[in-house]
Amino acid sequence: MADQTFPIPGAVDATRPRAGLLEWLHSWVVTVDHKKLGILYIVYAIFFLLVAGAEAMAIRIQLAIPHNHFVSPEVYNELFTMHGTTMVFLVGMPILFGFANYLVPLMIGARDMAFPRLNAFSFWLTAFGGLMLYFSFIGGFGSYGVGNAPDVGWFAYAPLTARAFSPGHSTDYWALSLIVSGFGTLGTAINIIATALSMRCKGMTLMRMPLFVWLLLVVSGMTLVTITPLTAAQVMLLIDRYLGGHFFDAQAGGSPIVWLHFFWIFGHPEVYVLVLPAFAIANEIIPVFSRKAIFGYPAMVAASVGIGFVSMTVWAHHMFTVGMTAVGNAFFVLSTMLVGIPTGIKIFNWLATLWGGKIRFATPMLFCIGFLFQFLIAGLTGIMLSVAPWNWQLHNSYFVIAHFHYVLVGAIVFCIFAAIYYWYPKATGRMLSETLGKWHFWVFLIGFHITFDTMHFVGLLGMPRSIFTYEPDRGWNTLNFIISCGGFVQAVGVLIFAWNLVYSYRRGKAAGNDPWDAWTLEWSTSSPPPDYNFAVDPVVRSRRPLWDIKHPQDPDWKYER
Amino acid sequence: MSTLPIFADESWRLPSRGRVGMFSLIIGESGIFTIFVVAYIYYIGRSVSGPTPQILEVPIFNSICLLSSSLTIVLAEHAIQHGLLKRFALWWALTMALGIEFLAGTAIEWRKLIFEDHLTIRTNLFGTTFYSLVGLHATHVLVGLVGLTLVMIFTLAGRVNQGHAGRIQVLALYWHFVDAVWVVVFTVVYIVGK
Numbered sequence: 001m002a003d004q005t006f007p008i009p010g011a012v013d014a015t016r017p018r019a020g021l022l023e024w025l026h027s028w029v030v031t032v033d034h035k036k037l038g039i040l041y042i043v044y045a046i047f048f049l050l051v052a053g054a055e056a057m058a059i060r061i062q063l064a065i066p067h068n069h070f071v072s073p074e075v076y077n078e079l080f081t082m083h084g085t086t087m088v089f090l091v092g093m094p095i096l097f098g099f100a101n102y103l104v105p106l107m108i109g110a111r112d113m114a115f116p117r118l119n120a121f122s123f124w125l126t127a128f129g130g131l132m133l134y135f136s137f138i139g140g141f142g143s144y145g146v147g148n149a150p151d152v153g154w155f156a157y158a159p160l161t162a163r164a165f166s167p168g169h170s171t172d173y174w175a176l177s178l179i180v181s182g183f184g185t186l187g188t189a190i191n192i193i194a195t196a197l198s199m200r201c202k203g204m205t206l207m208r209m210p211l212f213v214w215l216l217l218v219v220s221g222m223t224l225v226t227i228t229p230l231t232a233a234q235v236m237l238l239i240d241r242y243l244g245g246h247f248f249d250a251q252a253g254g255s256p257i258v259w260l261h262f263f264w265i266f267g268h269p270e271v272y273v274l275v276l277p278a279f280a281i282a283n284e285i286i287p288v289f290s291r292k293a294i295f296g297y298p299a300m301v302a303a304s305v306g307i308g309f310v311s312m313t314v315w316a317h318h319m320f321t322v323g324m325t326a327v328g329n330a331f332f333v334l335s336t337m338l339v340g341i342p343t344g345i346k347i348f349n350w351l352a353t354l355w356g357g358k359i360r361f362a363t364p365m366l367f368c369i370g371f372l373f374q375f376l377i378a379g380l381t382g383i384m385l386s387v388a389p390w391n392w393q394l395h396n397s398y399f400v401i402a403h404f405h406y407v408l409v410g411a412i413v414f415c416i417f418a419a420i421y422y423w424y425p426k427a428t429g430r431m432l433s434e435t436l437g438k439w440h441f442w443v444f445l446i447g448f449h450i451t452f453d454t455m456h457f458v459g460l461l462g463m464p465r466s467i468f469t470y471e472p473d474r475g476w477n478t479l480n481f482i483i484s485c486g487g488f489v490q491a492v493g494v495l496i497f498a499w500n501l502v503y504s505y506r507r508g509k510a511a512g513n514d515p516w517d518a519w520t521l522e523w524s525t526s527s528p529p530p531d532y533n534f535a536v537d538p539v540v541r542s543r544r545p546l547w548d549i550k551h552p553q554d555p556d557w558k559y560e561r
Numbered sequence: 562m563s564t565l566p567i568f569a570d571e572s573w574r575l576p577s578r579g580r581v582g583m584f585s586l587i588i589g590e591s592g593i594f595t596i597f598v599v600a601y602i603y604y605i606g607r608s609v610s611g612p613t614p615q616i617l618e619v620p621i622f623n624s625i626c627l628l629s630s631s632l633t634i635v636l637a638e639h640a641i642q643h644g645l646l647k648r649f650a651l652w653w654a655l656t657m658a659l660g661i662e663f664l665a666g667t668a669i670e671w672r673k674l675i676f677e678d679h680l681t682i683r684t685n686l687f688g689t690t691f692y693s694l695v696g697l698h699a700t701h702v703l704v705g706l707v708g709l710t711l712v713m714i715f716t717l718a719g720r721v722n723q724g725h726a727g728r729i730q731v732l733a734l735y736w737h738f739v740d741a742v743w744v745v746v747f748t749v750v751y752i753v754g755k
Contacts, residue, residue, distance in 0.1 A: 190586055193581060198576050225589070239689065243683060252685060258603060
């Protein structure tokens with residue numbers, strides 16, 4: 001389009017550039033290429049990251065001072081419901097599947113995913129689910145007049161979701177759009193499993209697969225048995241709401257507690273579904289920037305599979321305050337603490353990878369170091385919350401909010417930023433600006449700690465979650481104001497990042513095939529990779545195929561069994 | 562583009578992506594069924610009003626039909642693998658007939674429950690859990706039948722040959738799963754719950 005020359009100023013041949021734009025858009029809509037779909041997923045997720053981030057800002061403005069009237073209580077309920085739902089289902093899941101889509105075939109030396117059309121179908125289902133959820137703001141007729149978003153919390157506890165307490169259609173939008181995007185998620189998970197197991201290039205045995213692919217394989221396996229219980233529970237909810245069923249209707253013998261169990265059978269493994277891809281990203285970046293092979297590869301694989309299994313047995317630690325038997329409490333306390341063991345193995349392996357390495361503090365590595373530190377603290381508060389008596393004191397307080405935001409932001413978002421800095425050159429052919437990247441890192445890091453460190457204290461002082469406002473004499477005023485300020489510092493960091501994405505796309509310096517001197521197969525092809533990925537099907541003999549090529553006198557396959 | 566050298570060719574076998582994909586789908590579907598089965602078991606005897614599960618008649622003929630369709634589809638798979646198209650079409654049609662009989666039997670059972678015993682999905686907790694669990698399974702039979710019908714149409718149009726055996730086996734896996742789930746649903750609803 002840019003090459004077009006117009007002989008007479010003003011006499012514009014309007015049809016041709018427009019056709020070019022339409023063709024370009026059309027190529028993105030009909031694509032079944034895993035790289036384009038991966039980028040679509042990531043752009044979609046970043047868009048909703050900004051939307052849900054804006055919702056978080058509105059929440060923080062409302063809570064910055066006591067008795068604030070920035071938003072009404074009704075809108076406040078919608079804001080925290082949509083913030084949580086969006087971040088989990090429209091940001092976390094799509095962005096991890098975006099990276100999986102883009103990277104898994106490249107890393108295992110394949111031409112595409114196992115089922116390219118299923119891949120496109122899954123993306124558009126997910127996209128439609130997100131649009132439907134947000135359409136509720138204008139289309140979801142609820143109890144407060146026209147235009148009503150879901151307002152029952154992202155966990156939608158029964159009986160709040162019953163027809164009597166949630167009239168109109170806002171809860172239906174919540175359930176239906178998550179069922180739709182859930183099927184998209186299921187399709188992608190099936191696709192990743194089939195790709196990782198059936199599309200590997202010659203010589204890529206399971207124990208030579210990059211850890212990124214291994215962890216995404218584990219995540220996809222978990223997704224199969226994680227997202228489906230939610231779908232089932234939401235179908236039950238819709239049966240209750242539309243067909244007059246009694247699943248969660250206590251007056252007819254049903255039980256709202258059953259919803260809690262079903263939701264958290266989904267909800268807790270879901271947290272691991274989100275955090276394991278963050279580990280996967282750290283597994284790729286930390287060794288490359290330490291100039292060492294990952295320490296304890298088999299232990300990393302075993303720990304990931306272990307987390308996958310143990311995470312299925314911990315859900316009721318969200319329910320200590322609901323009242324369970326002593327045996328039930330003890331079981332879920334112990335199983336929750338058990339997760340700490342494989343997770344600890346991972347932390348030690350990352351530290352051992354760093355130990356004695358020649359560390360390069362480029363932006364991706366900075367974010368990974370931040371992740372290591374913050375994830376450790378998040379894990380420790382997690383162990384604290386797993387102790388039932390402690391949990392009875394602090395459940396549904398801001399301490400819990402601080403804990404899981406330490407995981408979701410401190411670990412997952414940090415790793416996602418690291419991944420974007422690391423793989424952006426591969427996807428676009430241009431490096432992101434290191435200067436802006438360092439500004440982004442430090443501003444975001446400082447904002448993160450101002451907000452979420454302080455949140456622990458306000459939680460210990462007894463501030464409950466999901467409250468619209470609070471009395472000025474509770475001693476929470478200063479802390480809440482600091483938390484809100486930190487939120488704005490983070491927002492500045494994210495805006496620097498967004499500017500970097502746009503600026504570097506045009507002005508960034510050319511990346512070349514392998515800007516980081518890395519070892520996995522995606523760096524052996526051009527940046528951006530051609531449609532066919534590899535001109536010649538690669539053959540690998542070790543876990544670091546590019547190391548073998550760069551160091552023929554000292555290849556890895558001599559030492560790996 | 563790629564600078565990777567080519568090493569000596571070795572025998573390199575990977576699992577079929579169709580089978581891996583179908584097994585993954587089956588694991589996912591099992592998650593949905595598990596939740597509905599757990600809800601059914603948990604709510605046994607918790608209805609605050611009648612009718613109770615005693616009104617159910619055990620659908621023995623229906624179950625025999627559905628379970629034997631697993632056998633006929635195996636025979637059909639066997640036939641297509643050896644390129645015996647006529648025999649394949651015959652066994653495939655019989656599989657479909659057994660599946661349709663199962664759905665018809667369920668329809669008759671539900672008609673009796675609704676019009677004679679006055680049990681609907683909103684009557685009580687038993688009605689809610691019964692119709693949703695059995696209905697979920699019947700939906701899966703219906704989806705399986707749509708798949709079987711597509712293959713049948715292609716077979717009658719002469720577009721199916723020995724080379725499609727692998728894909729047909731993937732579809733048959735789903736049908737086996739639907740049959741296996743019936744064993745669980747039958748046990749829970751008509752033996753444990755009654």
